[in-house]
Amino acid sequence: MWSLALTLLAADAGAIRIFSLTGYLHDPHLIQVSLAELLILVIAVSLVAPDAARAQAATPAPPSHPHPG
Numbered sequence: 001m002w003s004l005a006l007t008l009l010a011a012d013a014g015a016i017r018i019f020s021l022t023g024y025l026h027d028p029h030l031i032q033v034s035l036a037e038l039l040i041l042v043i044a045v046s047l048v049a050p051d052a053a054r055a056q057a058a059t060p061a062p063p064s065h066p067h068p069g
Contacts, residue, residue: 003051010045014038 017038024030 003048004055006048007045007052010041010048014041017041 017034021031021034024034
């Protein structure tokens, strides 16, 4: 499950970084640093995504209605 959590966290961090790029339009160095951070996030997710997909597929679906018992 940690791989799925890491993937979701990376997606959130990537979205924040993309939205914050507009604040750095005056500084090309900070834009390069931000893009490097995004690249690192993409690489990390690409390494963890197969395990996250397997974990999601291995999780059984909850029953549609509870059985008395």
